Amino acid sequence: MDAQTESEGGRQSGRLGGEPTLSAHGITKDFGVLRANDNVDFSIMPGEIHALLGENGAGKSTLVKILYGALQPTAGEIRWKSSPVVIPNPAAARRLGIGMVFQHFSLFDALTVAENIALALANAGAMGQLKERITKVSAEYGLPLNPDSIIADLSVGERQRVEIVRCLLQEPRLIIMDEPTSVLTPQEADDLFVTLKRLASEGCSVLYISHRLEEVRAICHHATILRHGKVVAECDPQQETAARLASLMVGAEVRELTPPEPVSETAPVRLSVKGLSNPKPHPFAVALDNISLEVRGGEIVSIAGVAGNGQDEFFDVLSGEARAAQGSIAIDGVDCRRSGVNARRRLNAAFVPEERLGHGAVPRFRLSENVVLTRHGTREGLVRSGVVNFAGGRAIVGRVTEAFDVRKGAPDPEASALSGGNLQKFVVGREYDRKPGVFVVSQPTWGVDAGAATTIRQALVDLARAGSAVLVISQDLDEILEISDRVAVISHGRLSTPRDAREITRAEIGLLMTGISGDGQGGKVAH
Amino acid sequence: MAVLSPVIAIALTVFTGFFIFLAVGVDPFEALYVYFVEPLTQWWTVQELLVKAVPIILIAIGLSLCYRSNTWNIGAEGQLVAGAIAGSVFPVLVPEWNGPLVLPVMLLMGIAGGMLYAAIPALLKTRFGTNEILTSLMLVYVAQLFVDWLARGPWRNPEGHNFPDSRPFDGWQVLPVIVGDDVRINAIFVLIAVVVAWFVLKRTLTGFQISVLGQAPRAAAFAGFSQKRMVLLTFLISGGLAGLAGICEVAGPIGMLRTTVSPGYGFTAIIVAFLGRLNPVGILFAGLLLALSYMGGEGVQIALNISDQITRVFQGLLLFFVLTCDTFIFYRLRFVPARSAPRAAGEVSHGSA
Numbered sequence: 001m002d003a004q005t006e007s008e009g010g011r012q013s014g015r016l017g018g019e020p021t022l023s024a025h026g027i028t029k030d031f032g033v034l035r036a037n038d039n040v041d042f043s044i045m046p047g048e049i050h051a052l053l054g055e056n057g058a059g060k061s062t063l064v065k066i067l068y069g070a071l072q073p074t075a076g077e078i079r080w081k082s083s084p085v086v087i088p089n090p091a092a093a094r095r096l097g098i099g100m101v102f103q104h105f106s107l108f109d110a111l112t113v114a115e116n117i118a119l120a121l122a123n124a125g126a127m128g129q130l131k132e133r134i135t136k137v138s139a140e141y142g143l144p145l146n147p148d149s150i151i152a153d154l155s156v157g158e159r160q161r162v163e164i165v166r167c168l169l170q171e172p173r174l175i176i177m178d179e180p181t182s183v184l185t186p187q188e189a190d191d192l193f194v195t196l197k198r199l200a201s202e203g204c205s206v207l208y209i210s211h212r213l214e215e216v217r218a219i220c221h222h223a224t225i226l227r228h229g230k231v232v233a234e235c236d237p238q239q240e241t242a243a244r245l246a247s248l249m250v251g252a253e254v255r256e257l258t259p260p261e262p263v264s265e266t267a268p269v270r271l272s273v274k275g276l277s278n279p280k281p282h283p284f285a286v287a288l289d290n291i292s293l294e295v296r297g298g299e300i301v302s303i304a305g306v307a308g309n310g311q312d313e314f315f316d317v318l319s320g321e322a323r324a325a326q327g328s329i330a331i332d333g334v335d336c337r338r339s340g341v342n343a344r345r346r347l348n349a350a351f352v353p354e355e356r357l358g359h360g361a362v363p364r365f366r367l368s369e370n371v372v373l374t375r376h377g378t379r380e381g382l383v384r385s386g387v388v389n390f391a392g393g394r395a396i397v398g399r400v401t402e403a404f405d406v407r408k409g410a411p412d413p414e415a416s417a418l419s420g421g422n423l424q425k426f427v428v429g430r431e432y433d434r435k436p437g438v439f440v441v442s443q444p445t446w447g448v449d450a451g452a453a454t455t456i457r458q459a460l461v462d463l464a465r466a467g468s469a470v471l472v473i474s475q476d477l478d479e480i481l482e483i484s485d486r487v488a489v490i491s492h493g494r495l496s497t498p499r500d501a502r503e504i505t506r507a508e509i510g511l512l513m514t515g516i517s518g519d520g521q522g523g524k525v526a527h
Numbered sequence: 528m529a530v531l532s533p534v535i536a537i538a539l540t541v542f543t544g545f546f547i548f549l550a551v552g553v554d555p556f557e558a559l560y561v562y563f564v565e566p567l568t569q570w571w572t573v574q575e576l577l578v579k580a581v582p583i584i585l586i587a588i589g590l591s592l593c594y595r596s597n598t599w600n601i602g603a604e605g606q607l608v609a610g611a612i613a614g615s616v617f618p619v620l621v622p623e624w625n626g627p628l629v630l631p632v633m634l635l636m637g638i639a640g641g642m643l644y645a646a647i648p649a650l651l652k653t654r655f656g657t658n659e660i661l662t663s664l665m666l667v668y669v670a671q672l673f674v675d676w677l678a679r680g681p682w683r684n685p686e687g688h689n690f691p692d693s694r695p696f697d698g699w700q701v702l703p704v705i706v707g708d709d710v711r712i713n714a715i716f717v718l719i720a721v722v723v724a725w726f727v728l729k730r731t732l733t734g735f736q737i738s739v740l741g742q743a744p745r746a747a748a749f750a751g752f753s754q755k756r757m758v759l760l761t762f763l764i765s766g767g768l769a770g771l772a773g774i775c776e777v778a779g780p781i782g783m784l785r786t787t788v789s790p791g792y793g794f795t796a797i798i799v800a801f802l803g804r805l806n807p808v809g810i811l812f813a814g815l816l817l818a819l820s821y822m823g824g825e826g827v828q829i830a831l832n833i834s835d836q837i838t839r840v841f842q843g844l845l846l847f848f849v850l851t852c853d854t855f856i857f858y859r860l861r862f863v864p865a866r867s868a869p870r871a872a873g874e875v876s877h878g879s880a
Contacts, residue, residue, distance in 0.1 A: 321748045342751040351749075359745040365738075373739065373750045376732060386731050 015222055015236075019082055021046050021173050021205045022067070022098070027076035029062050036062040037073070038229040044174060049196060049206045051216045051237060054226035055249055055449045056420060060209055063226070064176055067207075068100050069093040091122065099167030103179040105159055107151045109284055114147035117166045138165045141195050152284065156306055157188035164195070175199065176207040181215060182475065183306055186510035193219050212478075213242040227251055250450045257454060260461045263299040263485050268332075270469035271295040271349075271438045276327030278317055286310040288317065288324070291495045293488065295438070295469040300460060301498060302472040302484040304509055310493040311473050312354065315442045318471075319351040320344045331438050342377030350374075350436035352428055354443040354473075356420070360427045363416035367408070368393035370415050371400075371430055378434065400429035404455060421452030428456050432463065439463055442473040457483050477506065491516045529856050533802050533813070536848035543844055553831050561830050562823035562841075574709040576818045578780055581713050582607075582772035582789070584814035586796035588720045589765030591805040595728070596740040596757050602648060602663025603769040604793025605670035606641040610770020611777045612674055613640020615693065615784045618700045619682050625698045633700065633774055641770015642763045644670065649762035653755040659762075667793070678786045693784040702779035713775040717811075720768065724807040737761070769793060790821070798846045801853075817842065 023043035065071040069087035118124040131147040138145040143161040181189040217237045225233040276291040316322040320341035331347040353359045361370040371393040404425040445453035488498040489512035548558040566572045593600040614637030648662035679691040702711045728734035739747045803809030824838030
């Protein structure tokens with residue numbers, strides 16, 4: 001194995017040398033007629049932080065599942081340190097020395113850290129010894145954990161530490177991390193990078209899957225880019241711009257957004273929330289605490305925050321699916337705290353929830369039926385004397401398809417037949433088509449390809465420009481900073497005082513994510 | 528597959544029945560003929576079949592609305608009995624009243640009785656979150672015991688030589704026959720119910736709400752549909768239809784209020800609802816099939832000396848196979864060979880990186 005350069009400071013040109021820890025040759029995976037991976041070749045060197053880039057649907061998850069033993073390739077070979085291997089299941093992957101940290105954690109909220117880790121290890125040993133190992137290893141890598149804490153009490157960043165420590169206890173030579181920073185505050189992400197560099201300097205490789213191109217450029221030594229199941233490029237991300245990486249991922253120039261215009265101070269307040277509080281609907285939910293917010297016509301206000309800080313609960317109270325115990329909500333000046341969801345729609349408000357399948361749309365219903373789902377109560381003639389006018393629904397589907405370029409195959413397919421990006425365009429377009437005066441959307445471009453994401457964001461900007469009040473709840477800071485006029489942060493059910501998007505910094509947002517005091521300012525000190 | 532599944536389930540039931548008859552010691556071909564085919568060969572047995580099918584289909588239509596919206600009314604049998612009791616109030620207590628208005632009043636009271644009885648588990652669910660499967664089922668036994676007591680006790684026919692039945696219904700109090708000797712006007716009620724149910728489910732907002740609530744509860748909340756209101760509505764509808772079936776049985780084929788007013792129609796209707804895939808037209812055909820299974824049971828008892836409980840066995844098997852085959856609408860069975868050695872794509876030269 002070649003000597004490594006220092007972890008901070010000087011960059012090596014070309015790749016780290018030596019025998020690859022893992023290499024894939026000609027990996028192909030078919031699901032029926034769909035070829036998810038097409039003759040993929042790539043290799044990971046020891047001590048390398050290797051980025052795997054690609055849009056949703058490019059084949060990254062499939063490839064990773066094959067490496068981890070959850071899927072078998074249709075053809076192709078995997079080599080571990082130059083010897084061919086077959087990885088029939090995740091336990092075999094772990095025995096080889098491959099560890100994986102998933103995007104969605106598999107932790108039991110009601111158990112302790114040590115208990116969760118014991119469940120995952122093949123030979124956990126005595127509990128006392130395990131706890132010592134946990135304390136030692138977690139401290140060594142800069143991710144200190146108390147083995148007796150209960151998962152439910154931990155922050156998302158701390159929970160991720162549990163997942164990572166669980167991996168590290170098995171002494172891996174390769175750690176696969178799937179979208180690790182999507183659930184972290186900026187400061188927590190920085191801490192993670194320190195840990196990853198430490199691991200790399202010890203010769204452990206990291207396969208890093210992420211959408212966040214700036215991060216990839218900051219810490220990864222090498223990148224493989226997938227598109228439509230094939231490897232289209234390999235490069236050193238440090239030598240490329242984010243725009244170049246994005247265009248390699250998408251295969252074309254990525255459209256620029258026409259930026260929002262500044263908002264006049266005299267524009268009327270269209271959505272007003274005062275002193276909104278609500279207890280937890282169930283033990284693992286978040287209570288809302290004295291939330292106040294005003295959105296004027298023509299402006300886009302975004303609420304940033306790591307998942308699990310009250311976004312769902314706040315959305316449900318805004319849409320009318322849940323009633324707040326205290327506080328008031330007014331749409332265009334009309335008090336609607338006691339009104340249900342359709343009454344608020346009749347006040348010309350529109351809502352797009354985070355989960356498009358199962359909440360925003362019924363998966364096995366046709367698109368025309370899904371139009372009726374949210375627009376039956378808005379006096380548009382979709383329901384006459386109790387009879388549903390599905391032809392009217394189909395007409396709306398046609399309009400939305402045109403306006404938002406929804407690719408759907410058949411004229412009126414089931415919602416579950418559409419890809420994530422196209423379904424999201426439909427769900428947003430269905431509400432946009434009503435020209436709502438107040439538009440509340442949660443995670444507008446989660447899991448959506450770059451082209452559809454741009455279309456959706458442009459629609460939000462256009463809506464604001466036409467005079468509507470737009471409220472966006474999002475975990476994507478880049479998106480928020482791109483389109484918003486003002487930004488607030490939600491943390492533990494509290495909302496910070498909104499600040500101008502052009503003035504607030506990522507560091508300040510990160511601080512607010514860790515805690516907000518009663519006066520809407522950051523309360524806690526970042527660690 | 529959605530259409531094929533009930534057909535395969537029926538085939539599997541017949542197939543299993545073949546072996547059951549074999550095990551019991553009779554000629555399986557003859558038994559299957561007597562069970563499934565003979566009842567269709569004579570006019571009087573066909574009428575009997577229709578008479579049995581009518582209450583089952585009527586109840587199953589109501590149950591299908593419940594089940595589609597994820598509300599589990601298992602107490603249709605009790606609601607049937609409640610309707611029979613409520614509808615019999617006038618003929619039993621005021622037997623002199625015999626005019627053209629009696630029957631409509633009886634039918635309306637039967638519907639009301641079924642609805643009120645169904646409202647009990649519905650309100651327990653919406654108010655207290657009580658599981659409606661348990662409450663509706665337990666109320667079945669309450670109703671059955673109550674009607675038994677009524678028929679033996681306060682409502683017993685004083686001129687009936689101490690037999691535990693009420694006075695027989697008379698004249699206008701009896702459900703009129705419209706076809707042959709046995710098929711009565713409740714057959715028309717069934718056809719109306721099938722058409723109305725089909726229309727409601729396919730075209731109206733109520734039918735839309737039922738489907739959404741059953742498939743995607745969160746989307747239903749997002750649409751402003753209330754699960755609680757639907758629980759009440761579907762229980763009342765299915766209770767009313769079961770009550771109507773009950774009073775029609777009492778005022779029709781039975782002709783009086785007896786200690787038992789139904790051979791388990793309320794439970795058979797559950798099987799019919801699923802066999803018909805919760806679809807009104809499917810239920811129509813499924814009801815005819817299950818009525819056939821009742822006839823077959825009587826037939827093999829008379830001809831081959833097999834207990835008529837064989838009917839229960841067949842109905843149970845059918846429900847089991849229907850639910851199993853339904854799984855295959857969404858999942859396919861595939862045998863995947865375990866991978867033993869690595870396969871290379873084309874020629875791969877070993878030893879190169």
